[in-house]
Amino acid sequence: MQSxxxxxxxxxxxxxGCAPYxxxxxxxxxxREASPLLRAFARARSAPTSIAEDVWNxxxxxxxxSNLxxxxxxxxxxxxGAESEHQLRLLSAL
Structure with missing residues (x-):
């Protein structure tokens, strides 16, 4: 079954000053909430980037x-992009 x-x-x-998205x-x-486990997963998995690009408009x-x-x-x-269906289901549960 596909996710x-x-x-x-x-x-x-x-x-x-706001809850995470x-x-x-x-x-x-x-x-508009993120578990501590999801936050830890994100920080361990990738470096943070800005959302100042056009794709975030x-x-x-x-x-x-605001732009600032x-x-x-x-x-x-x-x-x-290389996650299995099982890994994506686990991620959805975090």
Missing amino acids: DRDAIPYYLILRA VLNANRHVLR DFSGLESV ERMDMRAYALVQ
């Missing part, structure tokens, strides 16, 4: 994130 791509967390976004592959918000607009804030927000990629 629902829209339900799998692909990104963890940290914003100062967990986003799917299309950068749509799945939830839709997310930033929907969440009313975008430079300080950090995104962690949770999925690298």
Whole structure:
């Protein structure tokens, strides 16, 4: 059985003074909370990057994130592309 791509967390976004965002592959918000385990997984898996790029415009607009804030927000990629269906299901449970 294949995982629902829209339900799998692909990104963890940290914003100062706000709850973190967990986003799917299309950068749509799945939830506005992240377990300590998901945060640790993100930090161990990848380096944080800025969301100042154009690909983040839709997310930033929907969440009313200013251009200045975008430079300080950090995104962690949770999925690298080579994960098995089992690994993606486990990630969805974090």
